[in-house]
Ligand SMILES: Nc1ccn([C@@H]2O[C@H](COP(=O)(O)OP(=O)(O)OP(=O)(O)O)[C@@H](O)[C@H]2O)c(=O)n1
């Protein structure tokens with residue numbers, strides 16, 4: 001099946017979208033929950049597809065929703081849809097296995113970061129193209145951070161100047177991501193973590209407040225406001 005966006009693009013974007021959304025609460029798989037009348041997944045794919053470097057998009061959908069997701073995305077962009085797994089890492093691996101020959105750069109981008117600007121896709125891809133084997137968008141940590149024992153006893157204050165909150169899209173040389181997944185052990189929360197385990201340097205670029213992850217009900221409310229404000 002052909003599902004190319006820009007045939008001259010050098011980037012494949014994997015979109016893990018198979019999570020249950022337990023922290024968001026009841027209402028079905030999170031990627032299919034609505035934001036301003038459209039699913040988080042549709043918002044995410046539309047913004048990815050608008051990035052000029054993108055050659056291919058592969059979505060990892062909940063196994064029971066693969067056909068429904070194909071129908072949902074058909075009017076949005078040409079995409080490949082595969083079944084995700086029980087863990088995010090497995091969903092990414094399934095999507096990676098479906099990338100056709102061609103793209104030398106692979107980005108992994110959460111459907112749950114639905115309002116991520118297309119420009120961030122280009123920024124991450126450009127940093128990989130410039131020679132970094134692995135690239136992540138990050139934001140500074142703005143709160144004072146305490147280490148605690150249990151829920152309530154403070155052990156100390158952490159130096160936040162060295163901490164960063166990590167977003168997606170995370171970008172990789174294709175062979176670097178493939179090798180990291182081939183060697184993967186216990187599931188990690190992001191793909192850069194797998195690459196770190198291979199001793200590959202990971203480079204940070206500035207993230208975006210609009211790339212917030214819809215995790216809890218408050219995040220969905222915030223995203224609704226951002227969307228209504230034109231983002
Ligand atoms: N088995 C899984 C788990 C997560 N994801 C995707 O990975 C992204 C980031 O995961 P997260 O926000 O943690 O989503 P959920 O796992 O759905 O959230 P929760 O932990 O609250 O259930 C989401 O786009 C989610 O759909 C996935 O493709 N496959």
Ligand SMILES: C[C@](O)(CO)[C@H](O)COP(=O)(O)O
Pocket residue numbers: 088110166167168189190191213215
């Ligand atoms: C890759 C990621 O978006 C990094 O923030 C990841 O999906 C986070 O998962 P978490 O379990 O919600 O930290």
